[in-house]
Amino acid sequence: MTTTNLQIEINSLPMNLRQEVADFVExxxxxxxxxxxxxSRKFGFAKGKIKLSDDFDESLEMFADYI
Numbered sequence: 001m002t003t004t005n006l007q008i009e010i011n012s013l014p015m016n017l018r019q020e021v022a023d024f025v026e027x028x029x030x031x032x033x034x035x036x037x038x039x040s041r042k043f044g045f046a047k048g049k050i051k052l053s054d055d056f057d058e059s060l061e062m063f064a065d066y067i
Contacts, residue, residue, distance in 0.1 A: 001009075010021055059067055 013021065036038060
C-alpha cells in the first residue's frame with residue numbers, strides 16, 4: 001500500500017479511529033526504538049586486528065605516469 005493510499009484510508013476513518021491509528025503508530029515507534037539500541041563499543045577493541053602493509057604510503061605503479 002502506498003503512502004497516498006494509506007493517507008486516504010486513514011482520512012476516511014471516523015475521528016475516534018484516527019486517534020487509535022495515531023496511538024498505534026506511536027506504539028510501533030516506541031517498540032522499534034527499544035529493540036534497535038546499538039551495543040556500546042569498547043575503546044581499543046580492534047587493536048592488533050588490522051595490519052597495514054609496509055609499503056602502504058608508496059605510490060602505486062598504475063599512477064606512475066601521473067607522478
